[in-house]
Amino acid sequence: MKKHNFSAGPCILPEEVFKEASQAILDYNNSGLSVIEISHRSKDFVDIMEEARSLALELLGLEGKGYKALFLQGGASTQFLMVAYNLLQNKAGYINTGSWSDKAIKEAKLFGDVIELASSKDANFNYIPKGYEVPEDLDYVHCTSNNTIFGTQIKDFPKSNAPLICDMSSDIFSRQMDFSKFSLIYAGAQKNMGPAGTTLVVIKEDILGKINRQIPSMLDYQVHLGKASMFNTPPVFAVYTSMLTLRWLKKLGGLATIEELNEKKANLIYSEIDVNPLFKGFAAKEDRSVMNATFTLVNEDLKETFDAMWKEAGINGVNGHRSVGGYRASMYNAMTIESVAALVDVMGDLERKA
Ligand SMILES: *Cc1c(COP(=O)(O)O)cnc(C)c1O
Numbered sequence: 001m002k003k004h005n006f007s008a009g010p011c012i013l014p015e016e017v018f019k020e021a022s023q024a025i026l027d028y029n030n031s032g033l034s035v036i037e038i039s040h041r042s043k044d045f046v047d048i049m050e051e052a053r054s055l056a057l058e059l060l061g062l063e064g065k066g067y068k069a070l071f072l073q074g075g076a077s078t079q080f081l082m083v084a085y086n087l088l089q090n091k092a093g094y095i096n097t098g099s100w101s102d103k104a105i106k107e108a109k110l111f112g113d114v115i116e117l118a119s120s121k122d123a124n125f126n127y128i129p130k131g132y133e134v135p136e137d138l139d140y141v142h143c144t145s146n147n148t149i150f151g152t153q154i155k156d157f158p159k160s161n162a163p164l165i166c167d168m169s170s171d172i173f174s175r176q177m178d179f180s181k182f183s184l185i186y187a188g189a190q191k192n193m194g195p196a197g198t199t200l201v202v203i204k205e206d207i208l209g210k211i212n213r214q215i216p217s218m219l220d221y222q223v224h225l226g227k228a229s230m231f232n233t234p235p236v237f238a239v240y241t242s243m244l245t246l247r248w249l250k251k252l253g254g255l256a257t258i259e260e261l262n263e264k265k266a267n268l269i270y271s272e273i274d275v276n277p278l279f280k281g282f283a284a285k286e287d288r289s290v291m292n293a294t295f296t297l298v299n300e301d302l303k304e305t306f307d308a309m310w311k312e313a314g315i316n317g318v319n320g321h322r323s324v325g326g327y328r329a330s331m332y333n334a335m336t337i338e339s340v341a342a343l344v345d346v347m348g349d350l351e352r353k354a
Contacts, residue, residue, distance in 0.1 A: 001314060002015075003314050003315065003316040004313070004314055004315045004316065004339035004342050004343065005317055005335075005339075006315065006316065006317045006318045006328070006329045006331070006335070006339075006343065007317030007330060008022065008148055008149075008170075008191075008292060008317070008321070008328060008330040009057075009148070009169075009170070009188075009190045009191040009330070010190040010195060010196050010315060010321050011190060011191055011192065011330065011332045012332065012334045012335055013133050013194065013195075013241070013245055013334050014245065014248045014334045016248060017241060017244045017245050017248055017334075021237075021240065021241045021244060021309070025237075026032060028044065029044070029353075031044065031313055035048075035236065035237065035240050036236055036237050038236075040230065040233050040236055041230075041233055042060075044348075045236060046272035047229065048056050048236075048239060048240050048243055049071065049228070049229060049234065049239055049248075050228075051243050052069075052239055052240075052242055052243035052244040052246060053068070053069040053070070053228075053229060053248060054069075054227060054229065055201055055243065055246035055247065056069040056202060056246060057069050057202065058250070058251060059173055059246060059250060059254055059255060060173075060179040060185075060202065061179060061180075061253075062179055062180060064202050065180055065204075066204050066205055066206060067202055067203065067204050067205070068095060068202070068203055068205055068225055069200060069201070069203075069229075070107065070200070070201040070202075070203070070221070070224050070225065070229045071198045071199070071200060071229050071234060071235070071238075071242070071349070072198065072199050072201055072224060072229070072237045073197065073198060073199065073234075073235055074199065074262055075145060075188045075196075075199055076100070076169045076186055076187065076199055077188075077202065077305075078109040078199070078219075078256065079167070079169075079186040080103055080104040080106075080108070080109040081108075081110070081111075081219070082219050082221065082344065083104070083108070083140075083165055083184065083186070084108035084110065084111040084112065085094070085111060085215055085220075086116045086208060086211065086215060086219075086220065086221050086222075087139055087163070087165070087184075087207065087210075087211065087220050088108060088111045088112040088139050088140070088207075088211070089112065089210065089211045089212070090112055090113060090137075090139060091112060091113040091114070091115065091137065091138055091139060092108055092112065092113070092114055092115075092138055092139050092140050092141070092142060093114075093115050093116075093117040093120075093135065093138045093140075093141045093142070093143075093158075093160075093162070093298060094108065094114055094115070094117065094125055094132060094142045094143075095116075095117055095118050095129065095132075095141070095142070095143040095144070095154075095158060096116050096118065096119035096121060096184065097120055097125060097143070097144050097147050097150075097152060097154070098125040098126055098144065098147040098148075098149055098150045098152070099128055099149050099323065099348075100133055100144050100147065100148065100149070100167060101142075101143070101144045101147075101167070101219060102170070104142060104144070104167060108142070111213075112139070114298070115138075116134075117132050117133070117134055117141070117158070118130075118132035120152075121124065124150070124323070124324070125147060125149075125150040125152065126150060126152065126283050126284055127281055127283070127284035127287050128152050128153070128154055128155075128284075128287040130156070131194055131279075132133055132158075134158055134159065134160045134162075136161065136162075138160065139162060139163075140161070140162050140163040140164070140165050140183070140207075141158050141160045141162050141164050141165065141185075142165045142166070142167070143157065143158055143164070143165075143166050143261060144166070144167045144168050145157075145168045145171050146165065146168070146169075146170045146171035146174075146289050146291050146292070147170075147289065147292075148169070148170040148323055148330075149292075149323060149324060149330060150282070150283060150290070150294060150323075150324060151282055151283040151288065151289045151292045151293055151294030151324075152283045152284070152287040153171060153287065153288065153289035153291065154286065154287075155286075155287070157181065157182075163183030163184065163204070163207045163250060164182050164183055164186075165182065165183060165184045165186075166182050166184070166185050166186075167186060167187070167338065168183065168185050168186070168187045169186070169187045169188045169191050169192075170187075170191040170192060170291055170292065170330075170332075171191075171289070171290070171291050172185070172187035172192050172193060172198050172200065172240065172245075172263050173190065173192055173249060173333060174192060174255075174258060174259065174290065174291060174332070174333055175255065175258075175259045175262065175290065176255045179202075182202075182204075183203070183204040183207045184201070184202065184203050184207065185200075185202040186199060186200065186201045186202075187199065187200045189238055189242050191291075191332060191348075192332045192333055193242045193245055193246070194239075194241045194242030194244075194245050194292070195237070195238050195241050195242075196238065197235040197237070197238030198234070198235045198238035198239050198242060200242070201221070203221055203225070205225065205268070208221055208222050208225075208329065209222060217231065218231070218232070231249070234329065236325040241292075245333075245334075258333050260329065261337065262290050262291070262333065263290060263291075264300060265331045265335065265337050265340045266288070266289075266290040266291075266293065266331065268337065268340050268341065268344055269293045269329055269331070269340055269343065269344055270288060270293060271346075272344045272347050272348065273293065273295045276347055276348065276350075276351050277298065277351070278296060278297060278298055278299065278302065278347075278350055278351050278354060279295050279296070279347060280295060280296050280298050281293075281294070281295050281298075282295055282296060282320075282324055283296035290331075291330060291331060291332060292328055292329070292330045292331070293328065293329045293331065294324055294327070294328045295326055295327050295328075295329075296320070296326030296327065297326065297327075299341075302350065302354060305350065305353070305354075306346075309346050309349060309350060310343065310346045313342055313343075313345070313346050314342070315342060315343055315346065317330070318343065323329075323339070330336060348353050
């Protein structure tokens with residue numbers, strides 16, 4: 001039986017995407033060929049890449065606004081350095097909201113001055129810093145919209161005249177927003193869009209070409225843009241499967257529909273965390289993530305019992321990250337409210353039993 005998979009990433013995908021992707025591995029569109037053995041220069045694959053690129057812009061409401069989408073390799077971790085390589089001439093500002101921001105800062109420091117505009121390190125990143133100053137003389141401002149490990153999410157983004165760059169790996173396509181306030185958005189596919197192996201980068205083209213260092217081709221956004229995201233062999237299966245997920249999302253009603261569903265799922269689990277005396281939430285209430293709910297047991301002695309109960313209920317992947325401990329329920333787009341209800345039932349059962 002299919003498990004209720006709360007894994008933080010790689011994540012669950014819609015059942016119909018798993019089915020269609022597996023069929024395409026065997027025979028793509030009755031062509032007698034697998035999607036992973038056709039030429040990436042064939043019309044079939046170029047059409048897949050172009051549909052993926054245009055669906056990404058369409059779902060974010062960025063069509064016709066000077067943006068282009070790329071499907072690159074190397075994960076969000078490579079974007080930590082590509083952003084700085086392509087855009088950091090003198091000084092950039094970073095908001096430090098957790099391990100991923102911290103890693104992005106470390107890479108950027110290789111290319112120029114980096115100032116931490118704000119940080120929530122003082123409280124093990126359990127909140128989103130607010131009310132900080134953003135200087136005028138920055139090349140860009142970088143933030144992480146959703147902190148996968150700590151379960152916090154930015155609701156109000158930094159305001160700046162400099163280009164705003166955002167790592168949206170774990171909440172891309174999960175909520176409505178005016179995405180045109182960002183000049184560059186990146187996201188590893190494996191949290192909310194597809195399998196591991198590709199990274200979506202959405203760039204406002206006019207921010208590029210302003211620095212005077214040489215950039216190796218594979219790390220140069222302009223090279224990838226010039227080749228329509230086909231500079232070298234793209235990760236064909238990851239792009240194809242991401243495209244199927246984006247199609248699914250569009251058919252469902254896009255970001256408005258998924259946002260409503262995601263909020264229902266989050267409300268369901270946070271209400272249980274708040275009323276059940278055996279559990280305690282990790283993140284500050286106003287900054288709680290709609291994607292990853294982090295919580296701990298008040299009494300650690302119940303751990304063995306609780307762990308056995310959720311496993312018995314067909315639940316997978318709710319162990320917390322080692323830097324937070326406890327539990328983390330990741331409820332990405334493809335997760336159904338029934339799966340969240342299954343976990344909430346187990347939490348309620350534990351209270352009745354204990
Ligand atoms: C998982 C994650 C990353 C790292 O992604 P990779 O694709 O594994 O490099 C970066 N940022 C955030 C917010 C993440 O959740």
